[in-house]
Amino acid sequence: MQYKGVLRKMQTEVGSPIQYYLVFENDFLNLNQVLDKQLQINFIKFQCLNCGLDRPIYRQGFCKTCFYEIPSAGDWIMRPELSTAHLEKEDRDLEYEKKVQLQPHIVYLANSSNIKVGVTRKTQVPTRWIDQGAHEAIEIVEVPNRYLAGITEVALKEHLSDKTNWRKMLTNDVQDENLVEWRNKLRPYIPEEAAEYFIENNQETELKFPVLQYPKKVKSLNLDKVPNYKGVLKGIKGQYLIFEDSTVFNVRGSEGYVVGIGIA
Incomplete structure (x- = not known):
C-alpha cells in the first residue's frame, strides 16, 4: 500500500x-x-x-515568510499571556485573534514525563493532552479568554515545569501522580483575575496509547x-x-x- x-x-x-x-x-x-x-x-x-x-x-x-506574517503564527500562540484581543488591540489580524483568543480556555496539569502546566482552548480537550503524550491530565481553571489562561500559566510555572521531556515520555519512564492533590496545592498561586474560575470537583482523565x-x-x-x-x-x-x-x-x-x- x-x-x-x-x-x-x-x-x-x-x-x-x-x-x-x-x-x-x-x-x-x-x-x-x-x-x-x-x-x-x-x-x-x-x-x-x-x-x-x-x-x-x-x-x-x-516557510519563514509565512511564519512571520500570518496571524496563526503570532507570538501569542506559544505565549498566551501576550494575547491582546480582549483589549481590542491587534497583533497581525484582530478579527482572527478575536475568534481564537476570545473563547473558553483551559489551564491544565498533564503528566507525560513529569507534571507540567499548560494552556489550550476548551475545544482542544483532550486532544492537546494526547498530542503531548500525557497518560493522565486534569483541568485547573476554565477562563473566558486566552490572556487569563496565559497569566495563570505564567504564575503556576513558577512552581512546576511547563515543558515535557520527550525522551522520558517515549521510553515510558513515567510515574503516576495524584493530580487532584496537585490541583488543590496550586490553587493559592492562581492570579486574582482568574481565581474565580478555579475548577473544584473534577477528576483526572487517563489516556492509553497504542x-x-x-x-x-x-x-x-x-x-x-x-x-x-x-x-x-x-x-x-x-x-x-x-x-x-x-x-x-x-x-x-x-x-x-x-x-x-x-x-x-
Whole structure:
C-alpha cells in the first residue's frame, strides 16, 4: 500500500487505546492498523501549510515568510499571556485573534514525563493532552479568554515545569501522580483575575496509547538528514511514531514535508 501527501499533525480519536490517523488531501491512514508492519517514509519536497510553495519549512509547518506574517503564527500562540484581543488591540489580524483568543480556555496539569502546566482552548480537550503524550491530565481553571489562561500559566510555572521531556515520555519512564492533590496545592498561586474560575470537583482523565514496545533509548528521525527511512512500527504516543529499532519520528515536527509512505 502506498500513500502520498503533506504531513500534518496526526488526527486522534479517544478510545482505549487512542486511535491515530494520518490525513492527506485525498486519503487517510489509520496507523493503529499498521502496528507491527514495516513502514517506509520517503521525503519528496516541502509544501508550506499556508502558501503551499516548495520552500524550506521554518517553524510550525510554515516557510519563514509565512511564519512571520500570518496571524496563526503570532507570538501569542506559544505565549498566551501576550494575547491582546480582549483589549481590542491587534497583533497581525484582530478579527482572527478575536475568534481564537476570545473563547473558553483551559489551564491544565498533564503528566507525560513529569507534571507540567499548560494552556489550550476548551475545544482542544483532550486532544492537546494526547498530542503531548500525557497518560493522565486534569483541568485547573476554565477562563473566558486566552490572556487569563496565559497569566495563570505564567504564575503556576513558577512552581512546576511547563515543558515535557520527550525522551522520558517515549521510553515510558513515567510515574503516576495524584493530580487532584496537585490541583488543590496550586490553587493559592492562581492570579486574582482568574481565581474565580478555579475548577473544584473534577477528576483526572487517563489516556492509553497504542504502544506494543517502548524503546530503552530513542534516536530521532530527521528527514532533512535521512530522507528515506524504513522500520517496523511498534507504537504511537503523543505526535510520535515509535519504531522497532528505537527510532522515533515526530510527525507534528515535520508538518509541511511532503512524503511517500509505503506499507509492507
